[in-house]
Amino acid sequence: MDGLDIDELVGRAREGQPRAVARLISLVEDESPHLRAVAAALNPLTGNARVLGLTGPPGVGKSTSTSMLVSAFREQDLRVGVLAIDPSSPFSGGALLGDRIRMHDHTTDPAVFIRSMATRGQLGGLAAATPQAVRVLDAAGCDVVLIETVGVGQSEVDIVALADTTVVLLAPGMGDGIQAAKAGILEVADLFVVNKADRDGADQTVRDLKHMISLGRRELGASWRQPIVRTVATAGEGVADLTAALDEHREWLASHGELAARRARRAEREIEAIAVAALRSRLGVGQDALARLAKRVAAGELDPYAAADQLTAGHDGP
């Protein structure tokens, strides 16, 4: 790491050199000692990329849909960055790349940068690292950054909710309607895609969604009406409808002052995630203290709130 010239690295990333982009993302992902210097160097160069989030339950065709969207943006001659959030497994020793194979159409295109980010069991870390990776791609000149998450949990939702526009994918015949609602992904959707729309049950899924949207509107009270787009991503069907809906949402964001508001909210979460991670690691400094307190709690000698008070007060004995 010695002699790392961050300005030079950022310069090469801006020229579109994939290795420089990859190196910068690694620096922010691994929380290197250079992290703060990298963040400071990137900052003035950011704010131009359109950030899209894509999520939905397993098996709905998220990677195929991402690939379809990348093709559509490439036809508009836009530079595209893709961040695929892959929870990792100790069984595979890292992110499983099966789904990524569908992205191989784009891997030789120098105007498309694809990066899998593994959670390594620490979504808290990803909550801090993902927005930094978005900043790298933004500073590197990507016109569009797509964040795709494979999970349906709240933490994955939090990550994808960093986007300017969040797309929730569903597919027919998986009981998704209610399961998606459970997973809390409906509330973050700016638009819905019913993929595999050529399958039986697509009409029912659309009806279920419309019903849920109508129930939700009372509470949401916003002027944006979540559209439902039908696609068959494997065949590229519906992609024009999808990009049109994305453009429409972008215009709505801009004309309602929502883009600035969302980006400010995103920055709030980003700052908070960094601050909490810093505070957490300060707590971790006293790992012996935490372990001693935990033993006393497990033994019933101390309740966990009293233990937490002692931990944050910086002493571990009575």
Added chain:
Amino acid sequence: MDGLDIDELVGRAREGQPRAVARLISLVEDESPHLRAVAAALNPLTGNARVLGLTGPPGVGKSTSTSMLVSAFREQDLRVGVLAIDPSSPFSGGALLGDRIRMHDHTTDPAVFIRSMATRGQLGGLAAATPQAVRVLDAAGCDVVLIETVGVGQSEVDIVALADTTVVLLAPGMGDGIQAAKAGILEVADLFVVNKADRDGADQTVRDLKHMISLGRRELGASWRQPIVRTVATAGEGVADLTAALDEHREWLASHGELAARRARRAEREIEAIAVAALRSRLGVGQDALARLAKRVAAGELDPYAAADQLTAGHDGP
């Protein structure tokens, strides 16, 4: 809330009065001002319950399996508490109770206490509230506490990993093998259940799991070999195999000193979650400061790390 007699409430909970148990869980779930007093009162009464976690992708039959296990424990004359972690949706105004209907066999049994805990968009809150709810059920005399999570995200995994024994459910024909691996739930499994084992593809799912377990063993290096149990929960098939496997794991935990180690780890996480929540809310005190910093970050004037430093240093100006 005035005049709340916590000792009296805890006493009634120990007599098995469901309303007292429910009230105590509400107090810990809603982070009431009485939270610390409740935690202190419960603490000496805890440590007796066996805590089981149940998780898996949507649609594998978790609620039916929970219900089947509750019946089995009731036949052994054990008192059972069930905590169902339901991410909530603004569309439903709360936890969706569809799956809970399957639990209705047990709702009139006074020795079974069932509680749905909604995430309300704050899994961080649940990470702190769930162990406290376990403590309530433990103190109230439950012999077994079952935690069931519907999600497959990392945060849900973290919650279910609070258990002494964690059961991961899969079902044939959902491409679960690889999806489960992605969701990182394989690593937390002490035992696997292939539910809906009467369906086509059950043998394949078992084979896939065995393969993944064999790959993982090199890294895990533990002496416990994760068993795979086949069930048809709707018909109660395989329940004896499942309870036998649970008993076997319990004996393994006890004979290897793992039970104490796990409970100490659980206490560590619990303390850390409480401490981080406390620190986070201290940051929140300066919400104006956070909003001001976020605007500057969104405008590109300040990078998020510098903003986080300013936030944790307690001042928001340069």
